[in-house]
Amino acid sequence: MSLSRRQRTRAVRGVQYAVLAAVLLVLALAADWGEIRRAFFDTEVAKAQFPDIITTALLNTVVYTLLGFGFGLAAGLLLALMRLSRVLPYRWLAIAYIEFFRGVPALLVFIALGFGVPLAFQVALNQYVTVMLALGLVGAAYMAETIRAGIQAVPKGQMEAARSLGMSQSRAMVSIIIPQALRIVLPPLTNELILLTKDSSLVYLLGLSLSQYELAKFGRDALNQNRSLTPILIAGLCYLIITLPLGHLVRRLEARTAKAR
Amino acid sequence: MTAVSTGDGSAAEGGPAIDVRGLRKSFGALEVLAGIDFSVARGEVVCVIGPSGSGKSTLLRCVNLLEEPTSGTVTVAGAEVTDPEVDIDRVRRRIGMVFQSFNLFPHLTALENLTLPQRRVLGRDKAEAARVARERLARVGLTDKESAYPAQLSGGQQQRVAIARALAMDPELMLFDEPTSALDPELVGDVLAVMRSLADEGMTMLVVTHEMSFAKEVADRVVFMDGGAIVEEGTPERVIGAPRHARTRSFLARLLTPATAELTEAAAAPHGAGERPGPA
Numbered sequence: 001m002s003l004s005r006r007q008r009t010r011a012v013r014g015v016q017y018a019v020l021a022a023v024l025l026v027l028a029l030a031a032d033w034g035e036i037r038r039a040f041f042d043t044e045v046a047k048a049q050f051p052d053i054i055t056t057a058l059l060n061t062v063v064y065t066l067l068g069f070g071f072g073l074a075a076g077l078l079l080a081l082m083r084l085s086r087v088l089p090y091r092w093l094a095i096a097y098i099e100f101f102r103g104v105p106a107l108l109v110f111i112a113l114g115f116g117v118p119l120a121f122q123v124a125l126n127q128y129v130t131v132m133l134a135l136g137l138v139g140a141a142y143m144a145e146t147i148r149a150g151i152q153a154v155p156k157g158q159m160e161a162a163r164s165l166g167m168s169q170s171r172a173m174v175s176i177i178i179p180q181a182l183r184i185v186l187p188p189l190t191n192e193l194i195l196l197t198k199d200s201s202l203v204y205l206l207g208l209s210l211s212q213y214e215l216a217k218f219g220r221d222a223l224n225q226n227r228s229l230t231p232i233l234i235a236g237l238c239y240l241i242i243t244l245p246l247g248h249l250v251r252r253l254e255a256r257t258a259k260a261r
Numbered sequence: 262m263t264a265v266s267t268g269d270g271s272a273a274e275g276g277p278a279i280d281v282r283g284l285r286k287s288f289g290a291l292e293v294l295a296g297i298d299f300s301v302a303r304g305e306v307v308c309v310i311g312p313s314g315s316g317k318s319t320l321l322r323c324v325n326l327l328e329e330p331t332s333g334t335v336t337v338a339g340a341e342v343t344d345p346e347v348d349i350d351r352v353r354r355r356i357g358m359v360f361q362s363f364n365l366f367p368h369l370t371a372l373e374n375l376t377l378p379q380r381r382v383l384g385r386d387k388a389e390a391a392r393v394a395r396e397r398l399a400r401v402g403l404t405d406k407e408s409a410y411p412a413q414l415s416g417g418q419q420q421r422v423a424i425a426r427a428l429a430m431d432p433e434l435m436l437f438d439e440p441t442s443a444l445d446p447e448l449v450g451d452v453l454a455v456m457r458s459l460a461d462e463g464m465t466m467l468v469v470t471h472e473m474s475f476a477k478e479v480a481d482r483v484v485f486m487d488g489g490a491i492v493e494e495g496t497p498e499r500v501i502g503a504p505r506h507a508r509t510r511s512f513l514a515r516l517l518t519p520a521t522a523e524l525t526e527a528a529a530a531p532h533g534a535g536e537r538p539g540p541a
Contacts, residue, residue, distance in 0.1 A: 160327055161364035161423075165378040165430060166354030175381055179368050 038228065045230040049222060053231075056211060057218035058238050064200040064214055065242075067128060068135025069193055075136060076143030081173070083148050094144065101141035106199050110134045114206040127212060131203050139196050143189065150185035151177060187253040194243050194250075215239060276339055278303045278434045278465040279324055284333035286319055293319045295489035297333070301434070306466045308476035308497075311486035312512055317469045320486070321438050324467065325356045338433050354382050357427030357435040361442050363419040365411040371398065371422045372407040375429045383430065390429075397425040401455050417448030421455055434465035441472055473516060477501050485509045 003011065082094035101109070113134045118124055125133075154177050162172035182189075201216035208217060219235030279301040286294040293316045301307050309317040322328040323335055326342050326349050334343045340352045366374050375394035379385045385393070398404055401421040411419050420440055427435060437456065441449040453475050460466055460479050470476060476483050476497055483500040485492045487508050493500060504510045 155362075155364075157360060157362050157364040158366065161358075161360065161366070162378075163350075164325055164327060164353055164356070164358040165426070166350050166382040167378065168350050171381055175377060176366055180366075183368060 040229050040233055042226070042228045042230045045222070045226045045228045046234060048226075049218075049231055049234050053215070053218055053234060053238060057213050057215045057235070058241070060212060061197065061200055061214040061238075062242065063128075064131045064135065064203055065193070065197045067132035068139055068196050068200065071132045071136030072139030072143055072192075072196070073189070075140035076147055077178070079140060079144035080147035080151060083144060084151060098141045098144050101138050102145075106134070106138045106202055107205070109138055110202045110205050113137075127206060127208070130206060131200070134202070135196055135199060138199070139192060142195075143192055146185050146188045146192065147181060150181035153184050154180045184257065187250045187257065190246055190250045190253065194246050197239065197242050197246075275303075277301060277336075278305070278338055279467060280334075280336040281320070281324070282334045282336075284320070284323060284335060285331045286316075286323060286328060287331050293489050294323070294330075297489075297491060299484065299491060299494070301465060301467055303465055304463045305481045306460045306464075306479055307468070307482045307484060308480040309467065309469045309484045309486060310471070310473070310476060310500075310512070311492075315486045316489040317486045318438050321436050321467060321469050324436055325353050325358055327358075350382075354430055355433045357424075357430060357432035359420070359423050359427055359435065359437045359440045361439040363411070363416070363423045363443070365419055365423055365426070367411050370408050370410055371403065371414070374411070374422060375426050378426065379429055393429050394425075397428045398422070400428070400458075401425045402451070415448060416444045417451045420444065420452045424452070424455055424459075428459075434467070435459065437466065437468040437470070439469050439471065441470070471516065473501060473513070485512070487512070 079094045082090040162176040204217040215235045219231045222231030277300040284297040311317050323330050376390040379390040483497045484494040
């Protein structure tokens with residue numbers, strides 16, 4: 001063979017394209033398109049999902065996620081400050097909390113709050129409160145570490161400048177350090193929001209009434225009625241409606257942060 | 262406007278603006294300040310010069326307790342800042358500080374950099390804080406930059422905003438920690454001009470600097486530090502023009518003509534000029 005290196009590269013790439021095209025062709029010919037269409041995208045079933053999948057399920061997913069995120073962000077900020085506190089027991093408490101909730105599955109937390117707490121304490125928690133606590137408690141552990149890193153990334157001179165102007169340590173934290181830290185951690189916090197959106201599907205465990213269905217539970221219910229994957233596919237697409245723009249936002253925020261440095 | 266206005270009214274008494282007695286500071290085993298005694302009178306402009314690592318910045322930072330002295334006392338306008346019982350935040354608002362790296366708040370506009378501390382620390386209302394802020398920005402020549410963020414300003418502009426921010430608190434004295442060292446050479450002049458006008462208006466100033474011409478022209482007194490101690494002090498003509506100590510001569514020679522430092526040093530100080538290595 002007397003092919004130049006460039007010719008050889010081109011030949012190898014050509015073979016790869018040819019193999020891919022052949023595999024796709026075989027699959028397309030072998031597939032039963034009618035069956036696939038019925039199983040994955042039955043138009044009648046798809047139509048039947050609307051508008052409830054948007055007005056109830058998607059909306060509930062967003063509401064549950066935001067409840068959990070709001071509570072988690074507040075608790076995470078508090079934990080981050082405890083983690084950086086000069087008071088040793090605060091630091092220990094924060095570390096113990098973070099390690100525990102990062103280490104156990106979110107599913108376990110949902111079971112504990114949904115069934116364990118009501119049984120053990122004979123109280124019935126409001127469904128929304130349970131969701132907020134379960135998602136928030138887990139999210140807080142992750143967000144605490146993110147926020148801590150953000151606070152530590154603010155240059156030391158910022159605290160010195162604030163203190164030299166006569167601000168107290170806590171005033172400087174609130175007015176100067178935390179606003180900058182939150183800007184720094186905006187991309188990772190948005191990632192956390194994406195994770196929470198997906199974790200909100202665990203709410204199905206709590207035994208929801210129809211009006212409380214979120215996307216995963218809604219899709220599963222429709223699956224049982226229709227024996228078609230269509231509702232699951234649509235539910236999946238609905239998650240993407242939320243998560244893809246957020247992912248795009250993360251990349252833009254990261255680019256902005258990179259430019260500002 | 263008055264340059265020396267009193268924030269608290271607590272500066273009414275006489276006595277020096279800054280009084281430092283037996284000040285020592287160690288970082289672990291490293292002794293950075295080895296017993297400093299010195300004071301700055303009200304209205305006086307004092308420049309501290311010396312090689313890097315001589316402790317001059319640490320001395321400055323001990324004045325508003327950004328560094329905690331290991332021992333000794335520091336008294337600022339009658340308040341002993343080294344007293345464990347002192348409300349350091351109250352004392353600090355009377356001391357303006359300007360940093361080498363500006364340390365503007367990057368998430369706030371120039372105007373907000375000036376108004377936020379006034380509102381949060383002095384409790385001024387929004388309108389009053391903005392009025393003072395605009396006045397101080399005008400004084401450093403940056404009226405048109407009030408809505409710019411620090412990242413949109415040049416180094417020299419940032420440093421002038423930082424000076425305006427300190428002035429907005431109506432400090433009784435100002436500390437400058439190498440205010441022009443991080444600037445491109447062509448931007449140094451604007452910052453020095455602002456400092457010069459402050460000095461002319463009677464502001465008490467303690468300035469750590471490498472700008473010998475500024476020290477020569479503006480300072481009432483120059484302090485030369487080396488190895489954590491004050492080697493000599495006096496009028497600029499005396500210390501810069503006719504230094505008595507070999508270490509001062511060697512430092513000045515290296516600063517003025519780095520290339521021929523060895524020769525000058527040997528000629529100017531035949532006795533012991535080489536006793537310690539000079540700055541890089």
